[in-house]
Amino acid sequence: MKTSILCVFVCLLIVNNAFSQNEIKKVTAIKVKANSTVSYQGNLSDGQQISDLSWASNSSVACFPATQNRKFTGNHVLYSTTIPKQSEMFIKVIPKNKNQNFSLYAYQVGINNEQLPPNLNSCITCEADSKWDRNWRGKTQDHTRKVRLNAINRSYKVVIGVVGAEGLSTGDFTLEIKLNGGEEVMMSTPKIEVVNIETKGAVTTTNGNLNTGDVISDLSWAANSSVACFPATQNRKFSGNHVLYATTIPKYSEMFIKVIPKNKKQNFSLYAYQVGMNNEQLPPNLNSCITCEADSKWDRKWRGKTQDHTRKVRLNAINRPYKIIIGVVGAEGLTNGDFELEIEIKQR
CATH class of the missing domain: 2.60.120.380 (Jelly Rolls)
Structure with a gap:
């Protein structure tokens, strides 16, 4: 009996250790500019795999369904930035090698939220893009991946995940972020005669x-x-x-x-x-x-x-x-x- 309990305990430790090793600890903070486009260089080898992708299909996150998990099985390279209120953010990843298969996701949380995958329990919104399984009429897809986020009455933290599909763990890329709006506006009292x-x-x-x-x-x-x-x-x-x-x-x-x-x-x-x-x-x-x-x-x-x-x-x-x-x-x-x-x- 004691031997069985000890075996279960050891197994639990092994499982817990396996999941803890998938916690991404390196997140690169980047800056965006109002009404401008900025770009950053990276390589998938700077990230790591996340074996537990159940967070993404959680209804409180709703980033991508579990049927698409294979497109996010490679290394995840994470970036964090801020989307200012009254702005729109366009995020694009451009693989240097056009033949490499990348995926992309980005989610919005409160400014002080420190949760990261696979321990992300919920978010304001999450958007993802990956290689299509089929062609769509009137649309085309190249090797780049794109998502869009927006903020209205308040600013949010944005966490961006550049990912290798099908287990891809190395590959140079450019991360491009375009921000529409986002400038601090000086409020003035208009003098308009109706x-x-x-x-x-x-x-x-x-x-x-x-x-x-x-x-x-x-x-x-x-x-x-x-x-x-x-x-x-x-x-x-x-x-x-x-x-x-x-x-x-x-x-x-x-x-x-x-x-x-x-x-x-x-x-x-x-x-x-x-x-x-x-x-x-x-x-x-x-x-x-x-x-x-x-x-x-x-x-x-x-x-x-x-x-x-x-x-x-x-x-x-x-x-x-x-x-x-x-x-x-x-x-x-x-x-x-x-x-x-x-x-x-x-x-x-």
Whole structure:
């Protein structure tokens, strides 16, 4: 009996020691720059294997399913950095040898969270990329691997894992990190006069210039779930002057709003939100609204769709009229530019 207990105890020690040897102790801290791309050189031989990959398929992590474990069986090289609030991070690993099979993952946790695989119990989000098992229509994959993360109202620690697939344990690579946003913004009180527009007939037009508006430094109102106008990762498209207009949408009607820059090369954005007739809140002090719609220059092309220099949004009212606040905005810090604002109302 004593011999059996001793044997079990020794076995447990061996198992525990095997797992403890898989704890990654080397994590390289790296820095990112606001609205910039940085790159770092590495080799898989700097990392080590993690035999227990159950953490990745844990529902509190949800990084990659256990059926994909073979793509993460090689050495893991870990990096840590910070994603600032109101920013978007694009992470890319580029193997030096195009014939080598790499994988990639990255997860977000609280700034002071020290958990690492295989002892990661949970995270805010985890994204992974590996060699596809099959081709996808309209998409191609090369030897690089890519993931994307974003932060809205607060900063997070990001842990990045560059991994060899199918047991790969050596291979040079470049880790490239692009950060959109992330700069510290000095908050200022905008001085924006709201221009009232009385709609006449089906279509009403008015002319304006961005130089009559002002910059709204604090754009957190737009990403607020009670407003949901545009995400913080798109803030740069609304970083120029805002020119505000107020009008009314009648009940049982649709409103189509369009801004037409006079200079087709200038980059404008547009938003419009619906509130009660007596609501006097304006950005950046807008706490909530009925609905908010925004349009800006696309980051990529969409199949079957095209975009020109104009921006358009649509709103509708059913049983009652609403106040509409329209924001014509310069993207990428644009503060000057003539435009025509067109408001079309269609009665149902």
